[in-house]
Amino acid sequence: xxxxxxxxxxxxxxxxxxxxxxxxxxxxxxxxxxxxxxxxxxxxxxxxxxxxxxxxxxxxxxxxxxxxxxxxxxxxxxxxxxxxxxxxxxxxxxxxxxxxxxxxxxxxxxxxxxxxxxxxxxxxxxxxxxxxxxxxxxxxxxxxxxxxxxxxxxxxxxxxxxxxxxxxxxxxxxxxxxxxxxxxxxxxxxxxxxxxxxxxxxxxxxxxxxxxxxxxxxxxxxxxxxxxxxxxxxxxxxxxxxxxxxxxxxxxxxxxxxxxxxxxxxxxxxxxxxxxxxxxxxxxxxxxxxxxxxxxxxxxxxxxxx
Amino acid sequence: xxxxxxxxxxxxxxxxxxxxxxxxxxxxxxxxxxxxxxxxxxxxxxxxxxxxxxxxxxxxxxxxxxxxxxxxxxxxxxxxxxxxxxxxxxxxxxxxxxxxxxxxxxxxxxxxxxxxxxxxxxxxxxxxxxxxxxxxxxxxxxxxxxxxxxxxxxxxxxxxxxxxxxxxxxxxxxxxxxxxxxxxxxxxxxxxxxxxxxxxxxxxxxxxxxxxxxxxxxxxxxxxxxxxxxxxxxxxxxxxxxxxxxxxxxxxxxxxxxxxxxxxxxxxxxxxxxxxxxxxxxxxxxxxxxxxxxxxxxxxxxxxxxxxxxxxxxxxxxxxxxx
Numbered sequence: 001x002x003x004x005x006x007x008x009x010x011x012x013x014x015x016x017x018x019x020x021x022x023x024x025x026x027x028x029x030x031x032x033x034x035x036x037x038x039x040x041x042x043x044x045x046x047x048x049x050x051x052x053x054x055x056x057x058x059x060x061x062x063x064x065x066x067x068x069x070x071x072x073x074x075x076x077x078x079x080x081x082x083x084x085x086x087x088x089x090x091x092x093x094x095x096x097x098x099x100x101x102x103x104x105x106x107x108x109x110x111x112x113x114x115x116x117x118x119x120x121x122x123x124x125x126x127x128x129x130x131x132x133x134x135x136x137x138x139x140x141x142x143x144x145x146x147x148x149x150x151x152x153x154x155x156x157x158x159x160x161x162x163x164x165x166x167x168x169x170x171x172x173x174x175x176x177x178x179x180x181x182x183x184x185x186x187x188x189x190x191x192x193x194x195x196x197x198x199x200x201x202x203x204x205x206x207x208x209x210x211x212x213x214x215x216x217x218x219x220x221x222x223x224x225x226x227x228x229x230x231x232x233x234x235x236x237x238x239x240x241x242x243x244x245x246x247x248x249x250x251x252x253x254x255x256x257x258x259x260x261x262x263x264x265x266x267x268x269x270x271x272x273x274x275x276x277x278x279x280x281x282x283x284x285x286x287x288x289x290x291x292x293x294x295x296x297x298x299x300x301x302x303x304x305x306x
Numbered sequence: 307x308x309x310x311x312x313x314x315x316x317x318x319x320x321x322x323x324x325x326x327x328x329x330x331x332x333x334x335x336x337x338x339x340x341x342x343x344x345x346x347x348x349x350x351x352x353x354x355x356x357x358x359x360x361x362x363x364x365x366x367x368x369x370x371x372x373x374x375x376x377x378x379x380x381x382x383x384x385x386x387x388x389x390x391x392x393x394x395x396x397x398x399x400x401x402x403x404x405x406x407x408x409x410x411x412x413x414x415x416x417x418x419x420x421x422x423x424x425x426x427x428x429x430x431x432x433x434x435x436x437x438x439x440x441x442x443x444x445x446x447x448x449x450x451x452x453x454x455x456x457x458x459x460x461x462x463x464x465x466x467x468x469x470x471x472x473x474x475x476x477x478x479x480x481x482x483x484x485x486x487x488x489x490x491x492x493x494x495x496x497x498x499x500x501x502x503x504x505x506x507x508x509x510x511x512x513x514x515x516x517x518x519x520x521x522x523x524x525x526x527x528x529x530x531x532x533x534x535x536x537x538x539x540x541x542x543x544x545x546x547x548x549x550x551x552x553x554x555x556x557x558x559x560x561x562x563x564x565x566x567x568x569x570x571x572x573x574x575x576x577x578x579x580x581x582x583x584x585x586x587x588x589x590x591x592x593x594x595x596x597x598x599x600x601x602x603x604x605x606x607x608x609x610x611x612x613x614x615x616x617x618x619x620x621x622x623x624x625x626x627x628x629x
Contacts, residue, residue, distance in 0.1 A: 118601060
């Protein structure tokens, strides 16, 4: 492979993992936007989504399905079921854990989020075991040569799914009444309440949407790496959070850009500099960016107080 | 008059607490119990240090485990390469960790609030991953092995090695906690402490009153990191083995939970918070694999029940509520 082919290949791989980061980052950024909470449990919701997808796969008997219509519908069914399941999980978590703390100190909600994170991780460990679980392939292993780089059907599916979700979200937020209510709540919850917008319901819905996007990311993650583990939520979650900050936390297009950018930077860094330091790049990028442009790439104002 | 009486009452409480701590091992506790208490004591040290940064000065720090790691690795490397004994290794561990606290604090001065939390999170992870990846010096993921335990010279018995006993570490950690708590109390009552709290309440007003906020915020991070360095050196000497995994993000977050649960800014509160949250997973060990699940649940319920922490006063509550 020539140098430019290697670069193209790295770019394709980076965009793939970057799409997954972006899907998770959206949940972080939306929740931060409406209630200024760094939702540490979000990475674990992503992991639960992957396991829900796995369960549906096994339940539908998609383990050895032949490529074709059954497999395609299987993929849609699995991702849909995981998104629905995690949406309900997000709703429950918001209702039981976060809503009672709406008027409490901000740090209290942060600690609650950590508690939720422990709870979800250990619940999954108890149900599915602590070892890696194999995620059955739902996309036929076709590969194409594009300009010397190899692109798999799975990668195309991941790009397409992530693209559809993001366009859908963008349409929802910018073009519907619901989206207008969400944007208004992010700006000023008290004024919204005075205007008769059901603020609590909007916040709950933000959790539902963010959690289902994370679940879709979880299923795609499982398909891409072929395994899932109850620990996966931790590092991927922190990186997705980095991506959200990178784009300017609270900013929806920012999270998409940040996710893709982080995926590409990390893959290029691992490829050209050192694979061992791969995980460090994400954090170095984060720190350097914040020190020189504290509002992220597509800036947004954040809370001043701890 | 009133102040004198308060001081007397406080001294009585401190004396009683020290007596209880000193006599506790005589009450028939076995080595395992002492070990649990010793580990909780190390958490107490860390929580006291973090409290200076988060509780006193109001800087949300999510990478505090890094300074614990720096202290532990400083003593570990000094001991393995130059056979520096524990007591001589303490000072460099504290000083280097404190300096790192200031050094990492300088760039972080550019950001505040939640962004500061995120930058410190990044620093914490970078430090841990650096210790993992610099395997030529730090032993990589396997960490450092065979770090010497502390030794003391006892009259009549000669050199006594702490080895893997429980009792000597219990007293060592108790003494360190007493020292750190004393330092925190003196700081809280000093001009520095008052300036920190002024910055926490309103940084702009504090600056207008002539407080050099940048210097004082760096000082808080330096002191906080120094206490973590002390805890790190003791931890390394006690375990004899350290791996980068012991200093992960979860630890930073747990320490923050201890400080918040105990009550931000309350010295007694954060010590109780560290004791409860540090010992709880051990107390619940009988629940076996359900232990961490329930631990998460306990954290959620605690925050619902008392979001300002055990000993957090109304002032703290008002100040931490969203403006």
